[in-house]
Amino acid sequence: MRNGVRGATVAAAASLLILGSGCGNGGDGGSGASESPSEHAESSANAKTVNARSDGGLGTYLTGGQNKTLYLFEKDKSPESTCSGACAQAWPPMIVKGRPVAGEGGVEKDLLGTSERRDGKTQVTYKDRPLYYYQGDQKAGQTNGQGLDQFGAKWYVLGTDGKAVKKKAKDGGGGGGY
Template identity: 55%
Template sequence: MRHHARAFIAVAGAVFVATAATAYTDGNSHAPSAAATSSSSSTVSAKSGSLGKILVNGKGQTLYLFQADKTSKSTCNGSCAKTWPPYTVSGKPTAKNGVQSGKLSTSTRSDGSKQVTYNGHPLYTFSGDKKAGQTNGQGLKVFGAKWYVVGTNGKQITKTTSTSTPSVGGY
């Protein structure tokens, strides 16, 4: 019986390692972090919605700032970066549709990837936004500070929508 238990544990461990390794890479050699949302288009544009004109990435995903980031250097790593994937690019980000190119830049993360910043704020997507344009992370306080969508002026938008926000369990 012990032999079967050891074999089971070995197989389960191998499956876990394989799953973790797959989750760790996103298929882009330039982006070592699975948490990072890397885009080859590297576009930041504006989209109008219930919160006003907000920033979105090239896939239409809402971009957020983290109030704990006091400089252009991100403080969101580890489990934080899994819930709030940093928006990273391999080249220079491009401003479109009402986004001010002078406010757009990058900052180097601890893993060496380039995170897009706007008006000095590192930008993130939210794992709870399942479709383009969703703002489920708006106003959530997790990982020690609040998260807000970013307006085209480069400032946080603090108003909330009438829809309910999902809970982020355990944070």
């Protein structure tokens, strides 16, 4: 009988471990592990479409994979990116395989292009400006990177006309400093 109790105890403990391992990292992006910058850039490689989103405070600006906000870096010399290393960790480039696609909201197909990065990957450009995501934007529609001065220059959302939108974000933008 002693072996039967031990076997039942082991089985119960194993069941708890299995049940516990399924908790805490659901698909809602809550407090579980988040996507790393390189994973974000890689998953964006499959999201070739550039859309535009309207916001009362900023007007219409570009979005990429998962409808996350796209930014330009004022330090870039069109169409070449100057953001690499720690900069590209905080501001992952929009990477594609092939050609980007103009989506909804007024994105102009003729302004879309690509540029080869120093690492050999292909970055999406709009009116010759390399496009980036911001790690501080966790959901679609967030503009926490708007107006930040990081890595030697300012970051702004990009309007469908290809120009930097220099208004302040309604929510104050902001985020942690790098």
